[in-house]
Amino acid sequence: MTRALLILRAASLLAPSARRGEWLREWRSELWYIDPRDATTFCLGAFRDAVFVRRHYTRTAARMQSPAACLGFLAAAAALAALLTLAISAPLTLRTAYWRLRPRDLPAACLIMLLFSAILLPATRLAMGSGDGRATARATLFLAMKILLVQPILFSALLLMVLLGPIIPFAPQLGLLAIWILTCRWVLADQRRRCPVCLRLLDDPVRIGAPSETFLEWYGAEAMCARGHGLLHSTETSAVYPARPRWLRLDRSWSGLFRPL
């Protein structure tokens, strides 16, 4: 049982510190009933629970829930990144005039980064329109705003990598590539996790099915819009379900199950 306890201890690090004690106590208590052969599988679920608790009981999560809050948070981060860029470009001017950066050059630099991110354009189909033209336009605009706002962040990361260049070989190239991929991945993943109607983050994710029981069934995850606009089904394999996430729109007859936020 030691390995199971170690897994629980590791998972508890993801839980908010204020709730960690009680969280760990409950998981340890429940572990007592689990067959030792199933203990590892049982305890691996603790990671999802810990992430859930962190996501729902910390203020950061609340900041990103609505589209306006998400864009506001990104705008603040972009402003900080722009300030950081201007601050760290000063030592760079000592090495080469090429990196001399004045405040008025920042938009042009971000435009270059934006062109670099043009590869994301095909991803706009991930805006996943709900059939309503206005909702699709809003989702596309929201995605475009996010792509725009991460550019200063990416550019400041590029400058940081350039600073690291003389210290760590290939750091600028590898670092920028990694940061760019992670940022783009977040932009797309965030878009896919949102309701296409109200653009709020989908909630209450649950796993459905099991990989070993796929005959005439599917397995994957289901998340729902807190306002009752619909359910998003994401499969883990295209062999059992459409490869793309499938949005199931709920009509007004479902409204009795939801309360207005």
Add this chain to the structure above:
Amino acid sequence: MADGPRLSHTTALILHSIAAGHVYGYTIMEATGLPSGTVYPALRRLEKDELIRSNWERQSIADAAQRPARKYYKLTRAGEEALDASRKRYPMLARLNPPEEVPDR
């Protein structure tokens, strides 16, 4: 209540299990067949939405039974109303009423 209840089929199933007397995490897992990574986050969500409430068993009771104290879950009035609504939406729920089996370890 700031957030409304999110009653997916899985969540309704868990709510139904609690109403049927499966009042702590392990028995809910056993009754529903859902994995731990689904059941416990769903319990947190239901508690946050005030559809259920939890309380720790008294340590003296757990000590007498020679096991760790359990965290019990119970439906609130809002939870009972939500369960009634979900039974209309998911009629099969009413047929699921597995008897509670508490492991004797």
